Every structure is written in structure tokens, then in C-alpha cells.
Amino acid sequence: MDRMTLTGVHATARIVARDDGRGGTSLPVLEGEGPLALRRTRGSGAEARVMVVGAMSGPLGGDRFGIEARVEDGARLGVGSAAATIALPGQGKEEARYDVRLDVADGGELRWLPEQLISARGSDLRVSTRVDVGARGRLVLREEQVLGRVGEEPGRLGSRLTVRVAGRAVLDQELACGPGALGGWDGPAVLAGHRAVGQLVVVRPEFAVEPMAARMLGECAALTPLAGPAVLVSAVAGDALRLRRVLDEALAQLGG
Amino acid sequence: MHLDRDHHHGPVALSADAHRADGSRRALRIGLGGPVGSGKTATVAALCRALRDKLSLAVVTNDIYTREDAEFLLREAVLPPERITAVETGACPHTAIRDDISANLEAVEDLEDEVGPLDLILVESGGDNLTATFSKGLVDAQIFVIDVAGGDDIPRKGGPGVTTADLLVVNKTDLAPYVGSDLARMAADAKAQRAELPVVFQSLRSETGVTDVAAWVRERLAAWTA
Amino acid sequence: MSRAALLVLADGRFPAGGHAHSGGAEAAVKAGRITGTASLEEYCRGRLHTAGLVAAAFAAAAVLGAEVRELDSAADARTPSAALRGAARRLGRQLLRAARVAWPTAELDALAREFPKGAHQPVVLGVVARAAGLSAQDAAYCAAYECVSGPATAVVRLLSLDPFEATGVLARLTTEVDRVADRAVEAAREVVAGAGVDALPAASAPLMEIGAEWHAGWAVRLFAS
Numbered sequence: 001m002d003r004m005t006l007t008g009v010h011a012t013a014r015i016v017a018r019d020d021g022r023g024g025t026s027l028p029v030l031e032g033e034g035p036l037a038l039r040r041t042r043g044s045g046a047e048a049r050v051m052v053v054g055a056m057s058g059p060l061g062g063d064r065f066g067i068e069a070r071v072e073d074g075a076r077l078g079v080g081s082a083a084a085t086i087a088l089p090g091q092g093k094e095e096a097r098y099d100v101r102l103d104v105a106d107g108g109e110l111r112w113l114p115e116q117l118i119s120a121r122g123s124d125l126r127v128s129t130r131v132d133v134g135a136r137g138r139l140v141l142r143e144e145q146v147l148g149r150v151g152e153e154p155g156r157l158g159s160r161l162t163v164r165v166a167g168r169a170v171l172d173q174e175l176a177c178g179p180g181a182l183g184g185w186d187g188p189a190v191l192a193g194h195r196a197v198g199q200l201v202v203v204r205p206e207f208a209v210e211p212m213a214a215r216m217l218g219e220c221a222a223l224t225p226l227a228g229p230a231v232l233v234s235a236v237a238g239d240a241l242r243l244r245r246v247l248d249e250a251l252a253q254l255g256g
Numbered sequence: 257m258h259l260d261r262d263h264h265h266g267p268v269a270l271s272a273d274a275h276r277a278d279g280s281r282r283a284l285r286i287g288l289g290g291p292v293g294s295g296k297t298a299t300v301a302a303l304c305r306a307l308r309d310k311l312s313l314a315v316v317t318n319d320i321y322t323r324e325d326a327e328f329l330l331r332e333a334v335l336p337p338e339r340i341t342a343v344e345t346g347a348c349p350h351t352a353i354r355d356d357i358s359a360n361l362e363a364v365e366d367l368e369d370e371v372g373p374l375d376l377i378l379v380e381s382g383g384d385n386l387t388a389t390f391s392k393g394l395v396d397a398q399i400f401v402i403d404v405a406g407g408d409d410i411p412r413k414g415g416p417g418v419t420t421a422d423l424l425v426v427n428k429t430d431l432a433p434y435v436g437s438d439l440a441r442m443a444a445d446a447k448a449q450r451a452e453l454p455v456v457f458q459s460l461r462s463e464t465g466v467t468d469v470a471a472w473v474r475e476r477l478a479a480w481t482a
Numbered sequence: 483m484s485r486a487a488l489l490v491l492a493d494g495r496f497p498a499g500g501h502a503h504s505g506g507a508e509a510a511v512k513a514g515r516i517t518g519t520a521s522l523e524e525y526c527r528g529r530l531h532t533a534g535l536v537a538a539a540f541a542a543a544a545v546l547g548a549e550v551r552e553l554d555s556a557a558d559a560r561t562p563s564a565a566l567r568g569a570a571r572r573l574g575r576q577l578l579r580a581a582r583v584a585w586p587t588a589e590l591d592a593l594a595r596e597f598p599k600g601a602h603q604p605v606v607l608g609v610v611a612r613a614a615g616l617s618a619q620d621a622a623y624c625a626a627y628e629c630v631s632g633p634a635t636a637v638v639r640l641l642s643l644d645p646f647e648a649t650g651v652l653a654r655l656t657t658e659v660d661r662v663a664d665r666a667v668e669a670a671r672e673v674v675a676g677a678g679v680d681a682l683p684a685a686s687a688p689l690m691e692i693g694a695e696w697h698a699g700w701a702v703r704l705f706a707s
Contacts, residue, residue, distance in 0.1 A: 160684060162559075169559035173686040182685075183658060184528025188515035189506065190687040197688055214564045214695050219513075222695035227558035227567065234562060236688050321702045344706035346502035347639045356497035358576035359706070 008062025019074030061090025089122035106134030123155030170228030287390035290401035350388035483615025499576035504636030509693035538666030544608020565698035575600030
């Protein structure tokens with residue numbers, strides 16, 4: 001059960017996906033906690049599907065949320081969320097944390113496609129996503145951040161996304177925005193007034209043999225090969241809808 | 257501390273080193289500079305046509321806008337595309353050939369690495385500056401190209417290109433009667449500025465074309481490999 | 483060994499290829515995001531706290547003796563744009579070429595042998611700073627300053643901006659350059675104290691990365707990056 005402390009809720013959800021030996025994927029571990037409830041939904045083919053269902057909005061200041069997912073050799077897991085996650089201000093001044101740890105074994109496949117993270121006015125959240133993919137593992141990961149609800153100033157949001165393939169970091173990116181972030185975060189080098197920023201990371205062993213060429217996807221999005229068997233689509237947009245359109249289009253071009 | 261200049265298995269060469277990392281003598285590098293429109297690229301194209309059958313050649317261009325001159329050479333098909341490299345110059349070719357030659361040195365070394373041993377590399381500068389000359393760290397000899405239409409007083413005015421280039425080419429002599437340029441006066445002024453250094457008057461439209469310049473290049477190459 | 487070596491290394495005329503790179507400013511100008519002094523300043527500020535901080539920390543860590551190959555690989559991960567990785571390696575190679583003549587040492591020769599196509603420029607900068615007898619903080623300053631002086635100089639050429647205004651931008655950013663250099667050295671010390679290269683900052687600037695890919699696809703441009 002989740003632990004309520006004076007400063008906030010601590011909750012971690014855990015998923016383990018395993019090859020069930022019959023061409024499908026079983027979920028020997030599927031444990032939600034507190035506000036992070038998990039539901040298994042109808043999958044397709046060999047893929048097991050899980051939905052993260054937020055039982056209450058959050059994280060609030062002082063909360064510590066975590067999700068840990070492990071995909072074993074031969075297993076295929078798809079994870080989505082039922083709604084956007086909204087970071088809100090809490091009672092205290094403490095920041096909230098959201099830590100995602102994903103582990104994809106050699107021969108496993110993970111599609112991590114949650115809804116947006118929205119940084120509401122007055123909130124203070126640090127998100128970290130760390131993914132370890134085995135040498136022949138496959139990954140599709142989407143991360144979208146929206147700065148403020150419609151017409152609202154954003155809160156403070158810091159995020160770090162690290163993707164390792166066979167132990168070697170192929171992507172390590174931090175972004176800090178909102179009040180109190182270091183200068184220039186909304187200026188012409190970083191976001192230039194765009195309120196939605198997103199990344200799509202695709203790891204496939206075949207990229208090691210046949211790397212993709214970099215290309216633009218519209219004015220404010222680019223696909224670029226990383227230093228490893230992976231590509232990144234990086235995009236900024238005026239709002240969440242436009243951002244999603246660009247990333248969906250990119251995902252379709254990458255063959256889903 | 258020594259610089260490994262003649263170290264056969266040392267790291268990549270530094271600048272004007274006459275040898276490759278494996279100890280063999282590298283390609284002769286000749287720079288071509290001069291004002292805008294004087295016919296540098298046309299001269300490079302003509303030299304490539306005149307020399308490519310006997311020599312292994314490559315060209316590095318330093319354009320004001322990235323690839324203009326390189327594109328011209330590609331369109332004219334004077335050399336296969338892998339033998340032509342364009343260096344970006346941040347709008348200042350004269351900086352890239354004189355003050356900070358590092359990108360050009362990368363380009364000439366990469367050409368030798370990628371297309372095999374070369375006899376000759378022509379390094380062309382975009383014509384952004386009448387006084388621009390090539391660094392001795394980049395080229396072994398330089399040609400300064402002016403033309404009769406740019407004014408017959410250029411040789412008299414002098415300047416580092418006209419005065420010190422290893423070869424001065426006065427181009428487009430066929431236009432002299434139309435622009436009122438006095439070739440004899442240009443020759444006399446050039447002689448006064450350059451003493452014994454050679455001057456070639458050429459018209460690429462004439463039958464002799466680039467012959468004299470090509471002969472000069474061959475001489476330099478013979479001296480280089482001797 | 484002399485502290486004045488920092489002036490030689492940080493000089494905008496140090497012949498290491500920087501003049502042909504705009505630090506992303508050419509793309510930002512064309513996109514209409516840099517239009518004058520104020521937007522140049524905000525551009526430089528954003529660049530300083532992202533790419534500048536990262537470069538400064540890598541340079542400092544290299545001075546403190548962090549393993550070069552690990553640093554280079556960590557720099558790859560922090561540079562998702564393939565165009566920028568290419569530019570960083572080319573600039574690293576060019577810097578090493580100039581530095582091997584200026585401060586000839588066996589360590590620099592070894593670096594050239596290990597990375598014939600160049601290592602990331604900030605990593606090379608750190609190794610060079612050490613060869614020149616400079617400190618981690620000196621290298622961090624050099625990297626942080628270079629990351630804003632490059633775009634400022636380029637915008638003078640791109641927009642015919644008054645050079646006094648561009649220099650004013652750099653002068654106004656100096657206290658922030660101080661802070662970035664301090665943070666960079668702090669991170670670099672953690673790296674060598676055992677935290678490894680993961681302790682290095684990874685601050686990113688999405689529009690610079692996207693703009694770099696856009697710029698690399700242009701047929702006609704003034705700057706290499």
C-alpha cells in the first residue's frame with residue numbers, strides 16, 4: 001500500500017512481462033500502488049497491454065511516484081495511460097518526483113506510450129526516465145511535456161531521459177523549464193514560446209546495420225539517428241494536440 | 257618535445273608537413289585566389305580537364321555560400337564528385353585560407369584518405385578579398401587570378417596577391433579591346449611589382465587556353481616529387 | 483606553465499575552425515528567432531545554460547583526468563543531433579591540430595592517434611587545457627565562453643548587427659558564465675570522485691538540436707553549423 005507521509009504520497013507500480021511459452025506474454029507481476037493503479041487491457045498478438053489508471057490527480061508537491069517495468073527475453077509489453085498526468089502544487093514547498101525505470105532484456109520489446117505530462121501553475125516536479133535495453137531489445141518510447149493547462153503559466157518542471165543500449169548510453173537529455181529554471185529556457189535556443197515538447201525514441205537492433213538518415217518532420221521536429229541502434233524524434237509545438245500529431249506521424253513513418 | 261614530423265607511424269599530419277602519416281610524400285597543394293569574377297573556378301575547371309588524364313587530382317573549394325563553386329565544378333563534370341570538397345567558411349573565405357586553415361587541412365587530408373594517393377590538390381578560395389593570400393601552412397604554391405575587365409591598374413596597385421603569388425594570371429585577355437585595358441601596361445606593372453616571379457596572360461576562350469598555367473603546374477609538381 | 487595560456491586558448495582567433503560555425507545562430511536567424519540584440523542575448527543565455535554547461539563540464543572533467551573515451555561516448559549521448567555530433571568531432575579534430583603545434587605533448591599526439599576522425603570538441607578542449615597547464619576551471623570558462631562568443635560573432639555577420647551591441651551581449655552574460663563554469667567544475671569533481679560520467683550535466687535545448695538538423699539540410703549556407 002502507498003505510504004502517506006507528512007510531505008506527500010510515496011507510491012511505486014511494478015510490471016514484469018514474461019514470454020508465456022505459447023506465443024504470448026504473461027504478466028507475473030502487475031502491482032499498482034495508491035494513485036498508480038494498473039489494468040491489463042486487451043493486447044494484440046504476442047503483446048500484453050497495460051494501462052496506468054490514475055486514481056487521483058497528481059503528483060502533488062512532496063509526492064514520490066515511481067513505475068518500474070521489466071520486459072524479459074521474448075516478451076512484448078505495451079504500456080499506456082488512461083489520461084494525462086497533471087503535476088499540481090502541494091501543501092508544502094517540496095518538489096514532487098516521478099521516476100520511471102524500464103528494463104528491456106535482450107530479445108524483449110517494450111512500447112511505452114503514456115499520455116502527456118502537464119505542468120500546472122505553481123507545481124514543482126522532477127521526472128526521470130531511465131531505460132536499459134539489451135543488445136537485441138526493442139523499444140518505442142514517447143515522452144510529452146505540456147507547460148501549463150490552456151492559457152496557464154507552467155509550473156517548474158525538470159526532466160531527464162536516459163536510454164542505454166547494451167549498457168552504453170545512447171541518449172541522455174535534461175530539460176528544465178518554468179519559473180526558477182535557469183535563464184533562456186523559453187528563449188530562441190530552447191523553446192521559444194512553444195508550450196509542448198516531446199520526444200520519441202525508437203531502439204531496434206536493425207538500426208545498427210542500417211542506420212536511418214536524419215530528416216526534418218515539419219518545421220519544429222526532426223528525426224535523427226543516435227550514436228547506437230536508435231533514433232530520436234525531437235519536437236516542439238504550440239500545444240499538446242499539435243505535438244501529438246507530429247509524433248504520431250513520425251511513429252507511423254517509422255512503421256509503428 | 258619533438259613534433260613527430262617524420263615519424264612514420266605518428267598521428268595525422270599537422271599542417272604543411274610534406275609527408276603523409278605513412279611517410280610517403282603527400283600531394284602538392286596549389287591555392288588559387290583572386291577577386292570575384294576573375295575566373296578562378298573556370299581556371300580550376302580548365303586545369304582539371306588539362307591534367308586529369310595524367311594526374312590524380314582533387315579540388316577543395318572555399319565558397320562564400322557553401323557549395324556554389326563546387327556545384328559549378330560538379331555540373332561541368334571536370335572530376336568525379338568524390339574528388340571535390342566544399343569547405344564552409346562562415347562567410348569569410350580569406351579567413352579559411354589564411355588565418356584559420358584547420359578546416360581546409362581536414363578537407364585535403366580527408367580527400368587523400370578517401371580517394372587514395374593524389375598527385376595534386378587545387379585549393380580554390382572564394383573571391384571575397386583582393387588582399388587574400390593562402391597560408392604557407394595550407395598550400396605549397398599559390399596562383400593569383402585577376403582579369404583585364406577588373407581594371408588594368410590592378411597590377412600597378414600591387415597588394416599581397418599580385419606581388420607575392422608564385423604565379424600571377426591575367427585572365428580574359430580576349431576582353432581587353434572591349435574594356436579598354438592596356439595589356440602591355442599591365443605586363444610592365446606586373447614586372448615592376450613582381451620582379452622575377454612569373455605572369456601568364458590567358459584567355460580560356462583561345463586555343464591555348466590554360467596551357468601555360470598547366471605547364472607551370474607540371475613544373476611545380478616535377479620539383480615537388482623530385 | 484602560465485595562466486596566460488588561457489588567453490591564447492580562448493582567443494577567438496585561435497585557429498581551430500570556430501569561425502566557420504555559428505553555434506546554431508544561422509538557423510535561428512533564418513527561422514526568425516534571432517532578429518536583433520535582445521533575441522541574440524536570450525539565445526546566448528539559453529545556449530549557455532544548456533550546451534554551454536554541458537561543454538564546460540566535459541572540458542573540466544577531461545582536465546581532471548576522467549577517461550577520454552568514456553567522456554566522448556557520454557558526449558555522444560548528450561548530443562542527439564547527428565549533425566551536431568559531426569560538427570563537434572570536426573571541431574575537436576581541428577582544435578587538436580592547432581593545439582599539437584601550440585603545446586606539443588605526447589598526450590595530445592596519443593589523442594590524435596586514438597581519434598583520427600576527432601573526439602568531441604569539449605573533451606579535446608579539456609585535454610588541451612591540461613597540456614597547456616591550465617586548470618579545470620580555466621577549461622570550463624573557455625568552453626562556456628566559446629559557446630556564446632561563437633553565435634554573437636556569427637550574428638554580426640548574419641544580421642549586420644552592430645558589433646558593439648554583440649559585445650555588449652557577451653559582457654552582460656559574464657556573471658552567468660561565472661556560474662556555469664562553477665557548476666561545471668563541481669560536476670566534473672563528482673565524476674572523478676567516483677560518480678562517473680553520469681554525474682555530468684545533460685541540459686538540452688530542443689530547438690538548437692532541431693535547428694541543427696534543419697541547417698544541415700540546406701543547400702546554401704554561410705556556416706558549417
